[in-house]
Amino acid sequence: MERDESRISIDPLGSPESVAAELSGLHPVDVADALSRAGIDGELLTKILGELDTEIAAEVIINLDEHTLGDILDVLDPPEIAEIASELESDDAADVVGLLDEDKKAHVLSQLDSDDRKAVLDLLQYTDESAGGIMASELVYVNSDASVDDAIALIRAAADEVEEIHNVYITDRERKLAGVLPLGTLLLARKGTRVAEIMEEDVVSVSAEMDQEDVANVFMKYDLVAIPVVDGEGMLVGRITVDDIMDVIRDEAEEDITLMAGTRDEEIHEDSTLRVSWIRLPWLVIGALGGLASASVMSLYSFSFEKVLALAFFIPVITAMGGNVGLQTSTIIVRGMHADGGFESDVGSRLRREWRIAITNAVLLGIAVFLIVGLWLKDWVLATIVGGALGTVILVAATLGTIMPFTLRRLGVDPAVAQGPFVTTLNDVIGILIYLGLATLFLDMLS
Amino acid sequence: MERDESRISIDPLGSPESVAAELSGLHPVDVADALSRAGIDGELLTKILGELDTEIAAEVIINLDEHTLGDILDVLDPPEIAEIASELESDDAADVVGLLDEDKKAHVLSQLDSDDRKAVLDLLQYTDESAGGIMASELVYVNSDASVDDAIALIRAAADEVEEIHNVYITDRERKLAGVLPLGTLLLARKGTRVAEIMEEDVVSVSAEMDQEDVANVFMKYDLVAIPVVDGEGMLVGRITVDDIMDVIRDEAEEDITLMAGTRDEEIHEDSTLRVSWIRLPWLVIGALGGLASASVMSLYSFSFEKVLALAFFIPVITAMGGNVGLQTSTIIVRGMHADGGFESDVGSRLRREWRIAITNAVLLGIAVFLIVGLWLKDWVLATIVGGALGTVILVAATLGTIMPFTLRRLGVDPAVAQGPFVTTLNDVIGILIYLGLATLFLDMLS
Numbered sequence: 035m036e037r038d039e040s041r042i043s044i045d046p047l048g049s050p051e052s053v054a055a056e057l058s059g060l061h062p063v064d065v066a067d068a069l070s071r072a073g074i075d076g077e078l079l080t081k082i083l084g085e086l087d088t089e090i091a092a093e094v095i096i097n098l099d100e101h102t103l104g105d106i107l108d109v110l111d112p113p114e115i116a117e118i119a120s121e122l123e124s125d126d127a128a129d130v131v132g133l134l135d136e137d138k139k140a141h142v143l144s145q146l147d148s149d150d151r152k153a154v155l156d157l158l159q160y161t162d163e164s165a166g167g168i169m170a171s172e173l174v175y176v177n178s179d180a181s182v183d184d185a186i187a188l189i190r191a192a193a194d195e196v197e198e199i200h201n202v203y204i205t206d207r208e209r210k211l212a213g214v215l216p217l218g219t220l221l222l223a224r225k226g227t228r229v230a231e232i233m234e235e236d237v238v239s240v241s242a243e244m245d246q247e248d249v250a251n252v253f254m255k256y257d258l259v260a261i262p263v264v265d266g267e268g269m270l271v272g273r274i275t276v277d278d279i280m281d282v283i284r285d286e287a288e289e290d291i292t293l294m295a296g297t298r299d300e301e302i303h304e305d306s307t308l309r310v311s312w313i314r315l316p317w318l319v320i321g322a323l324g325g326l327a328s329a330s331v332m333s334l335y336s337f338s339f340e341k342v343l344a345l346a347f348f349i350p351v352i353t354a355m356g357g358n359v360g361l362q363t364s365t366i367i368v369r370g371m372h373a374d375g376g377f378e379s380d381v382g383s384r385l386r387r388e389w390r391i392a393i394t395n396a397v398l399l400g401i402a403v404f405l406i407v408g409l410w411l412k413d414w415v416l417a418t419i420v421g422g423a424l425g426t427v428i429l430v431a432a433t434l435g436t437i438m439p440f441t442l443r444r445l446g447v448d449p450a451v452a453q454g455p456f457v458t459t460l461n462d463v464i465g466i467l468i469y470l471g472l473a474t475l476f477l478d479m480l481s
Numbered sequence: 482m483e484r485d486e487s488r489i490s491i492d493p494l495g496s497p498e499s500v501a502a503e504l505s506g507l508h509p510v511d512v513a514d515a516l517s518r519a520g521i522d523g524e525l526l527t528k529i530l531g532e533l534d535t536e537i538a539a540e541v542i543i544n545l546d547e548h549t550l551g552d553i554l555d556v557l558d559p560p561e562i563a564e565i566a567s568e569l570e571s572d573d574a575a576d577v578v579g580l581l582d583e584d585k586k587a588h589v590l591s592q593l594d595s596d597d598r599k600a601v602l603d604l605l606q607y608t609d610e611s612a613g614g615i616m617a618s619e620l621v622y623v624n625s626d627a628s629v630d631d632a633i634a635l636i637r638a639a640a641d642e643v644e645e646i647h648n649v650y651i652t653d654r655e656r657k658l659a660g661v662l663p664l665g666t667l668l669l670a671r672k673g674t675r676v677a678e679i680m681e682e683d684v685v686s687v688s689a690e691m692d693q694e695d696v697a698n699v700f701m702k703y704d705l706v707a708i709p710v711v712d713g714e715g716m717l718v719g720r721i722t723v724d725d726i727m728d729v730i731r732d733e734a735e736e737d738i739t740l741m742a743g744t745r746d747e748e749i750h751e752d753s754t755l756r757v758s759w760i761r762l763p764w765l766v767i768g769a770l771g772g773l774a775s776a777s778v779m780s781l782y783s784f785s786f787e788k789v790l791a792l793a794f795f796i797p798v799i800t801a802m803g804g805n806v807g808l809q810t811s812t813i814i815v816r817g818m819h820a821d822g823g824f825e826s827d828v829g830s831r832l833r834r835e836w837r838i839a840i841t842n843a844v845l846l847g848i849a850v851f852l853i854v855g856l857w858l859k860d861w862v863l864a865t866i867v868g869g870a871l872g873t874v875i876l877v878a879a880t881l882g883t884i885m886p887f888t889l890r891r892l893g894v895d896p897a898v899a900q901g902p903f904v905t906t907l908n909d910v911i912g913i914l915i916y917l918g919l920a921t922l923f924l925d926m927l928s
Contacts (some may be wrong), residue, residue, distance in 0.1 A: 061683070064701055080854035190669050199665050200706070217664040218646050222637050236508070254731070255510055257724035259647070259706045276723050283727055284701070287734030288816065295812035296740060296805055302817045307834075311841040314809050321805045322846055322871075325798025326853060332794040339793060343786055347779040347795035350909055351772025353797055357804075358743055358768045358902060362761050365742035369735065385669065385753075394758040399769055401813070406773060424769075453742065453756045455805060467897055 040055070050078065054085030062090055066097030076105035086370030092121035095130070100305075104133060112138055118231065119154070123196075125170040125278070128157035156222045156271075165249045168282065169263045169272035170257045172196045175203040178212050182223045183274035185215065187398035198275055204233045211239055239264050239431045243272055247372075250272060250282045294361075294453040317455045326460030328353070328466050335470040341443040344411060345473050348420045351403065352469045355424055356431045357462035359395070363388055363435025364452040365370045371439065371449055381440045385433065392432035400425035431461045489826035491519050509537055509862055513544030523552035541660045542577070542625045548751075554580055563592030566601070570643075572617040573726070575604035594663045604719075611688035612696045615729065616710045616719035622650040632662065638769030645722055647707045651680045653807050654793035656687055657715045686711050694720060694819070697729045737815070741808075741900040764902045771906030775800075775913050782917040789927045791858060792920050795867045798850065799916045802871055803878040803908035806842070808837055810882025811899040816895055818886065828887045833881065847872035862926045870916035875914065878908050 045053065049280050057065045065086075079102065084093045095103060095118055107115065107130070115134070119142065131139055131154055143151050153171040160166025167408040174192050185202045192199070202220060204213040213233030217426060223232055223343025240249050240260045253261065253276060263272040292298050301310045332339070332349070332445060339346050404421030408414045438457055440451035473480075491500050502785070504512045516526060528899030530538045542550065542565055561579070566589065567576040578601055585596045590598050600618040600694060607613025621639050623632050632649045639646070647669060651660040672680055686709045687696050698912075700708065710719040723871060739745050743764025778869055779786070779796070786793050809914065826852065851868030855861045885904055887898035918928075 061703070085572065148895035157782075186668060189665065193665065193669065197705070198704075216670060218636065218640065221633060221664060221668050222640065236554075250727075254724075254727045256508070257645075259512075259645070259723060262568070276703075276706060276727070277701075280723070280727065280730055282696075282702045283730045285730060285736060287738070291734065291738055291812065291816070293743070294738070295808045297809045297813055299816055302813060307837040307841055309836045311845075312842060314838070315842060317809065318802065318805055318842060318846060321801040322850060325795070325801045326850070328797035329794035330857075332797075333791070336790060339786075339790055343781070343783060344788075346786060346796070347776035348772070349793070349796055350779075350800055350913065351769060352773045354909065355765065358765055361742045362744045362764065365738065366744055366749060369738070369746055384579065390754040391757045391761070395765060395915040396756055396761060398758075398856060399760070403773070440657060443920075456665065462801065466797065 049349045050081035050085055051216060053082050053206040057082075061099050061424055062093035065090075066094045069094065070099045072173050076109040079106050080109045082165040088117060091123050092118045096126045097185060100133075103130070103394060107133055107138075112141035113132075113145050115142045120146060120150050123172055124150070124157055125168065125272075128154045132158060132162075143363070157342075160242060161377055163246045164242065165246065165263050165274060166272070168249070168278045169242070169274045172205060173262070173270070173273040174199055174201075175205050175209075175270055176229060177202050180204075180229050182215075182220055182227045182232070182392075183221060183225060185229055186380055188219075189220075198260075198277075200275070201262075202229070203237075203262050203270055203273070204229050204253060206272055209238060209264055209270055210247035211264055211270050215263070223258045236305045237262065240274075242264070246282045247286050250286065253279045254283070261284045284309045285405065286372075289448075290372075290453070293448070293450045294357070294365075294454050320455045320459055324462055327459075327463050330420050331463060331470065335474060338470060338474050338477055341477060342416065342473075344413070344416060345419075347469070348423075349466060349469070351420070352423060352427055353462045354463045356427045356465035357458045359392065359419050359428050359431040360435040360461040362459055363392075363432045363438055367436055368449050370452060381437060384440075385436050388432045388436045389429070392429050398427040399428065413480070415476060419473050419476055419480075420469075423465075424474050426468050426472070427461075427465040430464060434461060434464075489557065490555045491515050497525065497528035499570075500529050504529075504533075508538035512545050513541045514539075516541065516548045517546045519559060523556040525644060526553050527556045535564060536568050539565045541571045541811070543569060547580075550577070551580060554585075559585055559588035560592050562589045567593060567597050570619055571600040571604055572615060573720075579605060579609075579840075593803075602733055607748070608691060610693045612687045612691045612693065612710050613719070614723045615675070615693055615696070616721045618719050620709070620720040621648075621649060621778050622652050622656075622717055623676060623777045625651050625680075625785055627651075627652055627676050628666055629674050629676060629679070630672060632676055637861045642692060645707075647722070648709075650674070650684075650717055651676050652717055652721070658709055658711055658717050660684055665694050687715070694733050695730045697726050697733065700726045700739050702732075704764055728770075729774065733819075736895075737819075737900070740895070741812075742898045743902050767906055771902075771909055774910050778910060778913050778917065782827060782921060785917060785921050785924055788924060789863065789920075791860070791863060792866075792917070795854070796913060796916070797875055798867070799870060800909045800910045802846070803912035804827075804905045805831045806839065806878040807877050807882040807904055807908045808900060810839075810879045811886055811892045813901060814852060814883055814886040818890065827885060832883050835879045835883045836876070843872035843875040846875065859922060860927070866916075866920050866923055866927075870912075870919045873915050873919070874908075874912040881908060886903070901915075 054430045069082065083094065084107065086094065095106065103190055114143050116131070122130065127150065128253065128474045131142055134142060143154065146154065149160055156171065157166065172190050174196060176188055189199055189202065200217060202209060202215045203217060206212050213235045215229055215238040219232055238252060238256050240252055240257065242265055249261070259276045261274050262270055263274060265271045288299050298315050301313050301402050304310050400421040403424050408417030434457060435452070438452035442451055443449045484655070493502060507920045516529065530541065530553065533541065542553065562577070566577055569577065572724065573596065578589055581589060590601065593601065603618065604613065609802055619642055621635050621643060623635055647664060649662045650658060651662060653659050660677055660682045661684040662680045666679055685699060685703050685705065687699060689710050689712055696708070706723045708721050709717055711720060735746055744761050748760050750759050847868040850871050851864045854867045855864030861873065881904065885899035889898055890896045
């Protein structure tokens with residue numbers, strides 16, 4: 035079955051029983067999808083889920099969008115949430131429990147059996163964006179003196195609880211990671227073989243504190259489907275599977291896009307106009323304040339405009355150029371920092387590279403604009419000022435665009451902020467200062 | 482071993498033998514990484530690779546960055562390339578062969594054995610960004626009347642050739658996909674069981690023509706590690722593994738980022754100043770032309786400026802606001818179109834949503850700017866014009882930002898283009914027209 039565009043829609047006015055019947059037999063992901071987009075309230079959603087088998091309901095719940103999940107968790111009482119959580123893998127259970135307020139969280143935890151409670155509490159202590167925050171505690175591991183038969187028996191015992199088993203991890207007596215045995219190797223191994231003989235000793239692992247973006251880079255670099263997570267002492271504490279990493283890769287890239295654009299992905303599913311407006315306003319306020327700063331700079335040069343009004347016409351060329359060059363430069367620096375296999379060179383060598391490019395573009399565009407303005411207004415002094423200022427602004431914007439990401443990174447701020455409105459606005463103001471400063475120097479020569 | 486930040490550097494002046502010795506024992510990905518960043522020429526690289534075992538050299542080669550790979554392919558002669566290609570999975574072999582010029586390509590193909598040649602030629606006919614373009618032909622499939630022992634025997638036979646086996650696919654007599662058997666199920670199955678009894682019949686597949694971004698959405702939706710690819714008749718033609726999908730997810734997101742910023746990721750590793758300059762110039766030219774269009778609009782309103790010079794000061798506020806609002810709006814529309822589980826609603830309903838947000842922000846910012854300008858210049862007519870124009874520009878930019886992505890998609894153009902410089906520039910010009918038009922209407926009232 036090709037399931038590319040298949041989308042099920044459900045009748046928001048149907049009874050819970052009829053809707054559940056309609057959804058039966060579908061993949062839980064498709065059920066979650068249909069429920070997320072149905073736009074029905076938490077009460078009805080909960081009743082529909084109640085009609086489903088608990089195991090399937092749990093699968094549906096972790097695939098709902100966060101908004102819909104929140105609506106359901108508001109309606110369900112703690113014993114019901116605990117029942118669902120105990121059906122989930124520990125990482126999903128921790129995600130669900132992490133969405134609850136403190137009271138409800140404590141109540142749900144008290145309802146879990148002690149193993150599940152310990153697993154969820156252990157996972158909740160890691161920050162959301164670390165390896166610990168996205169790992170699951172469930173995994174299959176055997177001692178290095180075990181046989182392949184022992185390993186297979188363990189897989190059989192764990193098959194219910196561990197969702198996707200790709201590897202069996204091999205540990206020493208202290209639960210320190212010693213090797214890995216992919217299922218394929220296990221399948222082809224002779225009965226009775228000791229795992230230590232056939233395991234891969236060269237196993238790539240990550241520490242629980244590692245940032246999820248770095249974990250994703252490790253996955254992409256080594257083409258992994260799962261990775262073991264170890265604590266500070268090298269003890270095996272969990273594993274991360276590639277399905278969670280696909281989300282990380284997409285989310286991290288989208289974080290950059292939305293930082294650049296001045297809004298956040300969360301708003302796609304946000305219905306409240308005021309809340310969306312509130313998300314977008316800070317960027318607009320920065321832009322407005324920058325614009326007003328430009329206005330006050332221009333007011334200082336009123337005497338220049340009074341002499342040569344045409345000076346004002348070229349302000350938009352200057353600001354557009356500063357903004358575009360700044361964004362091109364900072365984007366390439368930030369992409370290079372993120373990319374696995376990208377550069378990690380010093381500011382100096384990047385600056386020299388960006389200057390070479392900026393000088394080329396400054397000369398080409400400066401001359402082009404000089405010619406256009408000169409031919410248009412037949413004022414070659416003004417043309418020289420506009421062309422010269424344009425070239426200078428390109429150089430300055432390239433410099434800022436290079437230095438800002440490095441500076442932000444050193445300050446512990448996401449360098450992608452340099453692609454946002456703050457730097458563009460700064461470039462606007464600086465560009466206008468350069469242009470009007472230059473114009474005022476040559477004011478006497480202007481006709 | 483935790484391999485997060487490990488980076489090996491090699492001595493560019495070493496002999497090929499000493500460098501190869503230095504690299505021996507490393508993971509091929511790390512060798513590729515070290516060679517890609519060493520900055521040494523194709524001749525020396527080729528000699529180093531010649532010192533490595535062919536199988537390892539092949540692994541290294543597919544992990545080099547495209548730039549370094551190109552340098553090596555220039556130096557190697559067709560029989561050497563064919564030898565390497567025959568060690569690779571068909572998708573990687575097709576990628577390597579696809580990089581060659583027509584003459585060399587034909588020569589390399591003639592050196593491959595007929596099976597490899599057929600596989601590579603089959604894959605080369607699909608476009609780069611389709612499921613067919615990223616799939617490999619190597620996979621393990623059995624007829625539905627086979628037993629698990631037959632399946633295991635096939636895996637054993639294929640273990641050398643197929644890199645990562647996650648599933649055995651089950652087909653009918655006409656090679657039509659009938660089911661899937663994950664390795665875990667196979668491992669736990671009783672000897673002699675027929676695969677048809679234990680296979681999952683509900684197998685998610687994609688067609689060879691599907692766009693790679695849609696394939697990635699299917700992977701993310703169903704949390705897959707591999708997917709079978711079928712042709713128009715439902716016959717199994719290949720499979721895609723998640724390692725290639727991780728690259729797709731990252732590349733598609735980065736494509737959007739670089740479209741927004743007006744440059745391309747390729748330039749990160751590009752050394753030629755002129756070529757980088759050439760990549761960036763089109764965006765800058767659009768910005769410059771837009772700026773000059775703004776200048777000519779402003780020159781039409783010279784009489785207004787001559788009467789009230791202060792009108793010119795607020796041009797940057799107007800253009801900054803139009804640019805920011807347009808980018809916020811188009812970004813959310815484009816993200817929503819891309820996102821799995823995002824909206825696919827009509828222009829009308831999105832427009833109503835964006836207008837509600839835009840009206841809120843227009844009122845808030847319009848009033849704020851009205852007050853600031855009024856208190857600053859003590860000219861409440863000018864303050865009304867600036868505040869009113871600002872509000873109008875926000876509404877217009879939100880409208881354009883919503884309509885453009887839908888229009889571009891209908892025209893078959895990537896909607897992300899709406900986040901690029903063209904729309905920002907258009908917003909600049911329209912914003913200035915609105916502002917100066919409004920100002921001219923009320924010119925007599927201005928002091």
